[in-house]
Amino acid sequence: MTQKVKNGPNRSQQMMFLIGGIIVAAVLLLLLLISVQSGGTGEFDYSNYTGPVPQDTNDANLVLDGIPRTRTSDGAFIIGNPDARVTVVAFEDFLCSHCQSYQSTVKEFMRQYVATGQARFEFRMLPISQSSQSVFQVAECAGVVEPGMFWPVHDYLFQQASAGTLDSNSLISGPVGEFGLNRAAVL
Numbered sequence: 001m002t003q004k005v006k007n008g009p010n011r012s013q014q015m016m017f018l019i020g021g022i023i024v025a026a027v028l029l030l031l032l033l034i035s036v037q038s039g040g041t042g043e044f045d046y047s048n049y050t051g052p053v054p055q056d057t058n059d060a061n062l063v064l065d066g067i068p069r070t071r072t073s074d075g076a077f078i079i080g081n082p083d084a085r086v087t088v089v090a091f092e093d094f095l096c097s098h099c100q101s102y103q104s105t106v107k108e109f110m111r112q113y114v115a116t117g118q119a120r121f122e123f124r125m126l127p128i129s130q131s132s133q134s135v136f137q138v139a140e141c142a143g144v145v146e147p148g149m150f151w152p153v154h155d156y157l158f159q160q161a162s163a164g165t166l167d168s169n170s171l172i173s174g175p176v177g178e179f180g181l182n183r184a185a186v187l
Contacts, residue, residue: 019126022091023098067114069148072122077143077150079110080120088119091126094135100162103155123154135161138171138186145185152179 070078076089088109092099106121113119125136139157143150153175160166160174176183 019091019096019128020098022126023096023102026088026090026102069151071143075125075140077123077154078120079151080114081117082120084118084120086113086119087122089122089124091124093126093128093132094139094157094161094166095132096128097162100158103158103162135166135171138175141186142175142179142181146179146181149179149181 067079068082070082072078078087080087090106094100109119110121114121125132127133127136135157139150139153142153156175156178157166160170166174172183172186175181176186
């Protein structure tokens with residue numbers, strides 16, 4: 001009779017531990033920054049924004065008018081002062097429940113630090129599944145088709161995913177309808 005001996009966690013378990021560690025580190029860094037400093041009103045001027053005005057005017061990710069938005073050569077989306085001393089890099093997946101749960105912390109960070117020029121925020125997609133890649137592609141295409149729309153679509157997709165209302169039917173129609181994007185161009 002032979003027994004199989006487990007050698008430890010397999011590759012997928014190791015990847016999940018790595019992802020979990022990155023998320024925990026990012027949340028701890030955000031909490032540290034928020035507890036060390038305070039400032040910013042959390043209110044934004046929507047007067048120059050040409051898109052739909054969100055109902056929740058405290059939603060910092062939707063409209064940070066006048067805040068620089070760039071994209072790295074390897075595909076990361078960045079929002080914030082390029083000269084900021086702090087850059088928070090978030091590896092996120094729209095369909096990851098942990099990533100969804102800390103979006104309120106990300107929004108608070110955006111209000112207090114990105115909007116005031118003290119920090120910048122870099123989004124990097126870390127797809128956990130094939131479905132995750134499709135969701136990211138919608139956000140990415142929105143940002144390419146309509147410059148500046150990545151961040152509103154980013155927030156919208158996280159909201160829909162965390163509410164459990166994001167599915168293959170609403171993946172394209174939701175952002176297109178919500179933000180008036182050209183459906184054919186996004187596809």
